[in-house]
Amino acid sequence: MSVDLTxxxxxxxxGNSEWKLLSYMMPIHKRRCYRDEDGEDAVILVEGSRxxxxxxxxxxxxxxxxxxxxxxxxxxxxPSDISEELDMILKKEYEKYAVDYGDGEKRDWRWGxxxxxxxxLYSIYKQEYNEAFERYMKRRMDSRxxxxxxxxxxxxxxxxxxxxxxxxxFEKEEEWFDDEDSWEKESLNDxxxxxxxxxxxxxxxxxATGGWYNSDEIRVVCxxx
Numbered sequence: 001m002s003v004d005l006t007x008x009x010x011x012x013x014x015g016n017s018e019w020k021l022l023s024y025m026m027p028i029h030k031r032r033c034y035r036d037e038d039g040e041d042a043v044i045l046v047e048g049s050r051x052x053x054x055x056x057x058x059x060x061x062x063x064x065x066x067x068x069x070x071x072x073x074x075x076x077x078x079p080s081d082i083s084e085e086l087d088m089i090l091k092k093e094y095e096k097y098a099v100d101y102g103d104g105e106k107r108d109w110r111w112g113x114x115x116x117x118x119x120x121l122y123s124i125y126k127q128e129y130n131e132a133f134e135r136y137m138k139r140r141m142d143s144r145x146x147x148x149x150x151x152x153x154x155x156x157x158x159x160x161x162x163x164x165x166x167x168x169x170f171e172k173e174e175e176w177f178d179d180e181d182s183w184e185k186e187s188l189n190d191x192x193x194x195x196x197x198x199x200x201x202x203x204x205x206x207x208a209t210g211g212w213y214n215s216d217e218i219r220v221v222c223x224x225x
Contacts, residue, residue: 112224
């Protein structure tokens with residue numbers, strides 16, 4: 001069974017220490033993700049159309065791995081100053097889905113509970129991107145040097161009047177990037193995707209609230225399941 005990271009986004013206005021849960025209404029027919037059919041309490045009728053209150057999402061890949069493996073931000077638990085809205089949602093979620101093994105005590109299926117400011121995540125992103133980019137460029141330069149050496153070897157064989165094979169043309173940059181399948185390229189792609197996700201979270205808060213928030217005024221609250 002695969003592991004998902006369920007996350008919520010909180011924000012706070014300048015000069016206000018209280019966190020607020022980001023939520024917005026969206027027509028159900030435009031929602032592409034899986035819906036909890038029991039969650040009809042989050043559905044509102046507006047002029048005959050059904051709208052759903054959206055306040056969380058699930059994700060896998062780089063972001064999930066970061067919150068499960070990175071010691072800087074993993075396993076912090078839910079924040080002590082969590083917003084009232086989110087605190088209520090998480091408690092209600094626990095009461096609804098907690099597992100009872102017959103001994104009368106419910107077990108929380110959620111693990112890896114944590115949170116992180118967007119500014120913290122940006123710092124981790126920059127480090128991961130720079131390291132991935134450095135590895136990627138080193139591999140590219142190694143490949144160029146291999147190609148140059150092969151040309152010198154070919155010239156040496158020609159001067160010695162030895163038989164040589166046809167030299168493969170050096171790949172153009174766009175061909176090299178698109179076709180190469182390596183761990184270095186994969187880690188660079190993961191880092192870039194992580195950066196795009198962070199940018200999207202920031203833009204979503206700005207769009208949904210009509211405000212303008214810095215990375216230290218937005219945080220992600222999450223758990224693994």
